[in-house]
Amino acid sequence: MKKLINIRMDEGLLAELDQYGSTLERTRTYLIEKAVVSYFDTLEEIVADMRIDDVKSGRTSVMSLEEVAQKLELIDV
Secondary structure, three states: OOOOOOOOOOHHHHHHHHHHHHHHOOOHHHHHHHHHHHHHHHHHHHHHHHHHHHHHHOOOOOOOHHHHHHHOOOOOO
């Protein structure tokens, strides 16, 4: 299900979006949706880097699979 949202966009960016839309015969909505989906890959990398930094700095600890299983009482010690 799609949901309606409102965004503000710089006029120059909007004009560029419209040019691409015209050339590709696509709507603004289509192009913006594709751009956001594409940007998710970048966001996933940023979050992964943050998590790695948290582990390296000691803010987050890492557990082995065996430790997780023991903590969940899936195996006996």
